[in-house]
Amino acid sequence: MLENYFPVLVFIIVGIVFGCMPMVLGWLLAPHRPNAEKGSAYECGFEAFEEARLKFDVRYYLIAIIFILFDLEIAFLFPWAAIFKEIVGTPGVKLFGFVEMLVFLGILLIGYVYAWAKGALDWE
């Protein structure tokens, strides 16, 4: 199994090298003459009054949290989906395997409906 992952490892390393190379190239070939105006942040003419890193709306956190939970749910669904054909093919566990996932999804659906009803998924 591991030998299948060897190309992946090499690919990731090559990817990182390819990611850095153009910048090195640009650094070497392009002019480099910074000045105060060039180095200022992109703004509408004058310096910003406040820090760029502002406090953000709480909804972004909420979306991130809900995303984690659904991501986990999908992680659980993957092994089930991969063997579902097998479950269907085996008469004894056919219904059991399906109902099991129904219960899992049903419980999470309650959470989803709750989030929806509370307006956690709303943006205005």
Place this chain on the structure above:
Amino acid sequence: MEILLQTLQTFFGPAWPLVWTLLKIFGIILPLVLCVAYLTLAERKVIGWMQVRIGPNRVGPLGLLQPIADGLKLVFKEIVVPTKASTGLYFVGPAMAFATALAAWAVVPFSEGYVLANIDAGVLYLLAMTSIGIYGVIISGWASNSKYAFYGAMRSAAQMVSYEIAMGFALVCVLMVSASLNLSDIVHGQAKGAFAEMGLGFLSWNWLPLLPMFLVYLISGIAETNRAPFDVVEGESEIVAGHMVEYSGMAYALFFLGEYANMILVSVMTSIFFLGGWLSPVGFLPDSFVWLAGKTCFILFLFLWFRATFPRYRYDQIMRLGWKVFVPLCMFWLLFIGVWMMSPLNIWK
């Protein structure tokens, strides 16, 4: 060819597997970069024609040297580093954006047996790489220390994570019917079926029974790559170029390359998951890489077409579509497929 390989093998000795892998990797990356370059030209040409313009036609015959001119221009442009930016992370951002866009290509099967890493968990690996891609955006937005960049990055991150859920669910449906996380096996699974035996292979591909999931995956792919009409991230009229606003020269080019490489990736993936990969649509023609390329080009054309046709979505509409339309739709279709497979009408034996 055989002899050449033999000589090389004896020349490199124990380092041969590494060298051979590297060669194969370059065999993927270099054509990919070329495709990216010409995709930018294709985009300008196609959108030009759709808007009754000619598009670039000055550099070289039919404007064919335009991408090379663009590339050279970007190489010789200064990389401006804003004074207030966090210097280290400022450069990590674009590198990550491009590296993750490339790394996902490791598991893509191009044709029967032509795959660099034939891993069992290919689908998972792809999802993992897409989710790491968000870091390029977040890091660059934060490191630029500019309001536009920061807003753009945060919006983009929230949008990308929302559509990843829909994408994941759509893939779960694909897995249910193909019973494998290996991308080649997913293609093989689509070669079977009643229609395939009749010689009408294209009706046996996943797009038909999983039609809603096909659409969800395609649209999520567009949203995930921040393409029009979901490109509020770089909405020119609101936050200029979003997280890329402070970047110039090659650092900017990396974002650009990453975005287009991701577009091609999403197109290839859609072809593999739903359009039968390298399988031939009809029985009397052989399966080959050409089909995969053709399908990919078709979906890439859709990307460009959408950009020329649809007005930009508003941000709240994007989030609503992702969370309130796609997620319930996916859940419903998952159950539907489940019931279908349980019933005697099951077509995936």
Place this chain on the structure above:
Amino acid sequence: MDFKSAVFYFLATVLVLASLRVITARNPVHAALFLVLAFFSAGGIWMLLQAEFLAIVLVMVYVGAVMVLFLFVVMMLDINLERLRQGFWSYLPLGATIGLLMTLEMALVLAGRYYGLEAMPDPGASGAGVNNTKELGRLLFTDYVYPFELASVILLVAIVAAVALTKRPRKESKAQNAAAQIAVRRNDRLRIVSMPSEKE
């Protein structure tokens, strides 16, 4: 030293260094990014242990989701470093207690075999054709059904808690109701009145 060990030592070194930087980095954003690196290396090590599915899920869930949330929080809650450092001494007793407990627990686990506490037998080598994900699926949906369903309950609790804790009452909500917009018919908006044409 074979290639596998070399990869292991490389990943382990990166993991340890990144973890050290997590707790020593002054800038919380840098710390969070080093944590990302640490998770990634840990995923690599799991991969070396043949835990294919778990390794990629670790990257997908922790690197792709949990750390995005972390970054959102540390990036946007403009954390005042000076104030954080002031509280250092008052939090020290609590922090030290937790740290000590954790060290103790880890020591117990690691030293377990010296006290005859052989917790889990070696899983043994699996055959070449074994698909990690499917194997996991088979176990999860037969022997470990209750833990699996419990996991969904825990996720539910987490969703409800997250929504309940962060959702503040709206001031003025202006969400768009797309369904209503699409359902609008001509007669709802427009009234055609027939009136005699007027002459000058």
